[in-house]
Amino acid sequence: MKVASPLLLLSSLLVSVLASPGPINNGPRPSRPLPPVQSNQLRRLLLRSNLLKHADALEEQAKLSDGNRAFGTKAHNATVDYIKRKLDATGYYDTELQTFEYLFSEGTANFTAVIAGAQKNYDTEWFTYGPAGTVEAKVVIVNELGCVATNFPAEVKGSIALIKRGSCEFGLKIALAGAAGAAGAVIYNNVDAPVGGGTLGQPSRPEGPYVPAASLSGIDGNALVASVAAGEVKGKVFVDAINEMRYTSNVLATTKGGDKNHIVMAGGHTDSVPAGPGINDDGSGAMGLLEIALRLPKWSVRNAIRFGFWTAEEYGLVGSEHWVTSLTAEQTSSIALYLNADMIASPNFGYFLYDGDGSAFNVTGPAGSDHIEHLFESYFTSVGIRSAPTAFDGRSDYGPFLDAGIPSGGIFTGAEGIKTAQEAEWWGGRAGQAYDPNYHLAGDGRVNLDVGAWVQNTKAFAHALATYANSLEGIPRMNKRGVLEKKQISHDKRRHAACNHEFSEI
Numbered sequence: 145m146k147v148a149s150p151l152l153l154l155s156s157l158l159v160s161v162l163a164s165p166g167p168i169n170n171g172p173r174p175s176r177p178l179p180p181v182q183s184n185q186l187r188r189l190l191l192r193s194n195l196l197k198h199a200d201a202l203e204e205q206a207k208l209s210d211g212n213r214a215f216g217t218k219a220h221n222a223t224v225d226y227i228k229r230k231l232d233a234t235g236y237y238d239t240e241l242q243t244f245e246y247l248f249s250e251g252t253a254n255f256t257a258v259i260a261g262a263q264k265n266y267d268t269e270w271f272t273y274g275p276a277g278t279v280e281a282k283v284v285i286v287n288e289l290g291c292v293a294t295n296f297p298a299e300v301k302g303s304i305a306l307i308k309r310g311s312c313e314f315g316l317k318i319a320l321a322g323a324a325g326a327a328g329a330v331i332y333n334n335v336d337a338p339v340g341g342g343t344l345g346q347p348s349r350p351e352g353p354y355v356p357a358a359s360l361s362g363i364d365g366n367a368l369v370a371s372v373a374a375g376e377v378k379g380k381v382f383v384d385a386i387n388e389m390r391y392t393s394n395v396l397a398t399t400k401g402g403d404k405n406h407i408v409m410a411g412g413h414t415d416s417v418p419a420g421p422g423i424n425d426d427g428s429g430a431m432g433l434l435e436i437a438l439r440l441p442k443w444s445v446r447n448a449i450r451f452g453f454w455t456a457e458e459y460g461l462v463g464s465e466h467w468v469t470s471l472t473a474e475q476t477s478s479i480a481l482y483l484n485a486d487m488i489a490s491p492n493f494g495y496f497l498y499d500g501d502g503s504a505f506n507v508t509g510p511a512g513s514d515h516i517e518h519l520f521e522s523y524f525t526s527v528g529i530r531s532a533p534t535a536f537d538g539r540s541d542y543g544p545f546l547d548a549g550i551p552s553g554g555i556f557t558g559a560e561g562i563k564t565a566q567e568a569e570w571w572g573g574r575a576g577q578a579y580d581p582n583y584h585l586a587g588d589g590r591v592n593l594d595v596g597a598w599v600q601n602t603k604a605f606a607h608a609l610a611t612y613a614n615s616l617e618g619i620p621r622m623n624k625r626g627v628l629e630k631k632q633i634s635h636d637k638r639r640h641a642a643c644n645h646e647f648s649e650i
């Protein structure tokens with residue numbers, strides 16, 4: 145975010161002076177001062193039909209890239225354009241694309257083996273950042289868990305290393321296999337089930353080069369170990385993958401009006417995982433905020449409002465981190481607070497609020513985070529909805545804001561977590577099932593949203609924005625630099641976090 149230069153400010157002042165009411169009617173319309181934003185009036189304009197139009201648009205965009213909107217794809221770029229175009233059309237915001245490069249990774253992996261003369265095709269998964277390639281070689285069992293170089297026998301050279309999951313990250317195992325001269329590698333699970341995907345972490349690493357790799361379930365892996373122990377097994381690893389730097393953008397939009405020293409901020413992420421279109425995660429949050437931004441221009445704001453639409457959240461909060469760390473100390477301290485919207489329309493939803501006061505999860509956010517939680521809480525109470533706290537652990541785009549000492553809060557309707565009987569009593573839905581059974585899957589489409597919850601949560605964000613746009617009473621304004629060391633979660637850990645979910649890398 146760049147601070148507007150004094151020259152720009154001066155020129156916009158001149159323009160507004162020149163545009164003041166006059167007799168000529170082919171000029172800009174006479175500007176009447178807008179009334180200050182009121183929560184109830186803004187909320188009234190937030191319509192289910194408009195939210196659904198955005199959801200339809202995102203689904204159309206996903207078709208450009210095999211049904212997903214992962215960062216670096218045409219589909220995700222279309223989402224970014226859509227947001228920027230709609231915001232620009234209002235004339236109410238200064239918008240900015242913050243564009244940067246990040247390593248894109250997409251692929252599939254296959255593994256087959258010839259056992260006792262018969263070819264077996266396995267159910268396999270690819271690891272993010274795993275390199276492409278085809279390897280046909282004998283399969284060699286790696287000792288222990290393959291976390292140190294001495295676990296790799298000499299005969300691994302030129303072979304496919306068969307490694308058990310556990311104790312250290314996938315990336316280290318594959319790099320050590322590369323260092324031992326393996327041509328390829330297979331990691332099998334330490335429980336019966338499939339590994340369920342995972343990341344090797346970005347290359348390169350000092351331990352060795354990555355080699356083409358696939359994962360197997362524990363059942364298949366143990367059977368394969370037995371076959372290899374009984375006699376030579378020839379295997380084939382085939383990985384089809386693209387790993388390349390791609391440009392991607394955050395969208396920032398700040399109201400032209402309002403005090404820029406006390407900015408009220410809200411954000412959500414624009415990308416999906418490669419597995420699906422990401423309409424709840426996080427079409428719901430991003431489009432809810434977009435819809436608020438599109439209705440807001442009927443009013444004025446005392447404190448400026450800024451919307452942040454983040455890219456590459458699913459790769460570990462990349463976009464939000466990139467933006468927050470690009471700010472000067474002065475720009476950071478101009479942000480009064482941050483509200484995060486990530487997954488607010490889960491089909492088996494709960495009304496969860498980030499536990500900013502630490503009452504339930506014992507992690508307290510920067511002072512003021514408690515105020516945000518209480519504001520949401522009393523809003524929901526006022527409209528007859530019970531809410532409950534959820535962990536405030538930095539595993540979505542508010543993480544970098546917490547690190548910068550900015551009071552934060554937000555709403556979340558649940559991901560892979562299981563709804564309790566008590567929660568089903570409060571909110572309806574199915575106890576014993578995930579809040580979002582389609583979390584990070586192909587089924588995260590428009591038909592699987594709870595639109596009622598989506599509307600309610602969008603209105604709650606509108607209420608918080610309208611309230612804080614008028615007054616920041618209760619939100620301490622302090623020197624943000626003084627709290628920088630109060631990190632909730634380390635940077636390295638956060639690199640492997642997204643959407644209240646930890647990336648599997650071990």
Ligand SMILES: [Zn+2]
Pocket residue numbers: 417425458584642643
């Ligand atoms: Zn996600």
Ligand SMILES: [Zn+2]
Pocket residue numbers: 413425426457486487642643
């Ligand atoms: Zn998300």
